[in-house]
Amino acid sequence: MSLGSLIKKIQDIMRGDAGVGGDEQRLSQIVWILFLKIFDYKEEEWKYTKDDYESIIPEGYRWRDWVTSTSLKEQMTGEELIDFVNNKLFRVLSGDLIKDENGEDILLFKSTKKSALIVKEIMRESNNFMKNGVLLRKLVNEFDQIDFSDIDERHTFNDIYEQLLKGLQKSNGEFYTNRAITSFVVDKVNPVIGETIADFACGTGGFLVDALKYIEENNKLNSEDYLKLQNSFYGVEKKQLPYMLCTTNMLLHDIEIPNIMHDNSLEHDVRKYTDEDKFDVILMNPPYGGSELEIVQKNFPAELRNSETADLFIIEIMYRLKKNGRCGVVLPDGFLFNTDNSKKSIKKKLLEEFNLHTVIRLPQSCFAPYTNIATNLLFFDKIQPTKETWFYRYDLPNGQKFSMTKNPMTREKMLEIDEWWDNRIEVKDEKEDKSMTETWKSKKVFIQEIIENNYSLDYCGYPNQEKIILSPEETINNFKKERERLDKLMDEKLQEILNLLGVQ
Incomplete structure (x- = not known):
């Protein structure tokens, strides 16, 4: 996998979508997709390293359910994918109620584990800016090709992640x-x-x-x-986007339940x-x-x-x-x-x-x-x-x-x-x-x-x-101090002159 080519593909796909404007929206779009991909990989890993581990994410809403597929024909795309992501995926993974087939409100994402709360908060803070379901399918497929179980590929992806973070600057x-x-x-x-x-x-x-x-x-x-x-x-991170990136970054580096506060x-x-x-x-x-x-x-x-x-x-x-x-x-x-x-x-x-x-x-x-x-x-x-x-x-x-x-x-x-x-x-x-x-x-x-x-x-x-560029407050304070220093100096010189002239 070429670092430069993958980043260019990701950028080109999103530039073609009318709903995504500017670097910050592109990065925000990448973050929730990347988070769900990495979280799904970690859950697959935990199945083999933890006794009786079961996915906290409801069936049908895990990355492997709606992105990965054995056949291209089975993959949602176009309007169907946009409708699923906007009206089902985000609502379910945010912990909201959705309508079942009978029109009844149901809660699918019931887990209250710390990892589940992290997923819910990340998704509540996220948005799908893309309007073109075909381009969204291309984007998630690009990330789906990354094999985190391959050490060399994972190392390469760490470099990609660093590039994405630098892009924020x-x-x-x-x-x-x-x-x-x-x-x-x-x-x-x-x-x-x-x-x-x-x-x-x-x-x-x-x-x-x-x-x-x-x-x-x-x-x-x-x-x-x-x-x-x-x-x-x-x-602790005050701003939404870096908070999400930090949580994903810690997951990527094998911290299973990142202790990162959005505060x-x-x-x-x-x-x-x-x-x-x-x-x-x-x-x-x-x-x-x-x-x-x-x-x-x-x-x-x-x-x-x-x-x-x-x-x-x-x-x-x-x-x-x-x-x-x-x-x-x-x-x-x-x-x-x-x-x-x-x-x-x-x-x-x-x-x-x-x-x-x-x-x-x-x-x-x-x-x-x-x-x-x-x-x-x-x-x-x-x-x-x-x-x-x-x-x-x-x-x-x-x-x-x-x-x-x-x-x-x-x-x-x-x-x-x-x-x-x-x-x-x-x-x-x-x-x-x-x-x-x-x-x-x-x-x-x-x-x-x-x-x-x-x-x-x-x-x-x-x-x-x-x-040095100072804050307005520092500039004002420095000006006041300099003015006080000059006033004091002028008073001293004036007093010297008065003393020489014998003026009381």
Whole structure:
């Protein structure tokens, strides 16, 4: 199976349908089809691995019943298929009543198992946008040809799935975090068997899947270990499409009942979390640049709260990380250098209650062209308060920039950070002129210096960094602070002049 040819076939089929418009609708159409195909494959697998397993989906509505067939003549197509999908399949799998042959309302999908509830929620959140039943038949047949029992074909499909996820970036960059970044963060946080691993804005599940792969690749797992992994991963996603993709992604990677919540983590009061709500490992790339309503902000302590989404997620993390737990998180530059009241309080809490041991400054092009906001990787644990923090600036050679086509960001291109991580040394930048200010590529900063610097974490920044795009609130706050600084400076100069003139 050719990766490129299958994706092209899928795209060409949907482009021919008048009911599907735009990338997001095409992806939404793919998601429910893909989910049902994968769920049916998993049920076939569970029949052989679980005693007396019976399909939770009613007969006639399983993928194998309405898609797979021994004869083309038996396959529904055209108007018959559209009518079945819209008026029967979606209603039944959403847990709704349908009419029987006598016109009586009946409930076919009666199961209340967790897996059944997942199917019902996915289908309630889905839509069939296609109007042409012939094209819909072609589309489901393309997916039906994928044999997940074939290891090579399954590996190829994983690549296809990655391509589909990357496609989301074209319309909504927050859905997908570059695999190089998720892989690097997971490597350094080093999750192990038996630990609980969470992402409270999980998108399509990149961090969770990479954590699962990391554990599988670095351990010889037995059946008991695999049972532990089934209950090790927890995700929350606010938006419908990435939630569905994440659930499907976890199924694809053998998590039988994905513990993925369709919810907004920020809408829960952090002060009410108990030990049961905490995790050993937290891996996140929270949305940033967004603004939360005042009613959401009230879920956080008054001295910490503000409207910036990324800041609220950092507070969420601090309240949900277990003692001795570890975290790797992607955050914008604004979190590092901004020292307004709430940001300063958040960083003060972070440094006093957690060990912020490493900050990696990333090139601005890591998430380009979808955002020009400069980002950073922060690594901390809940073992001891911060005594010192290492900062490292990841430079690209010869002024290069990452580009999805010409110079994609890969895990291999981050090997220089791996080498530094294992052999930490301070590296001073070479100055073009002796009069220039001293700057550093890598530096160890002790906590006292950070405190004296008003809790700013803006060390080892890019000397020629492009202009950072700030949120409107950050722009206004920075303007106010700069105005206050200039007013104070002018008052001081005026007083000096008055003193010289002897004017009281």
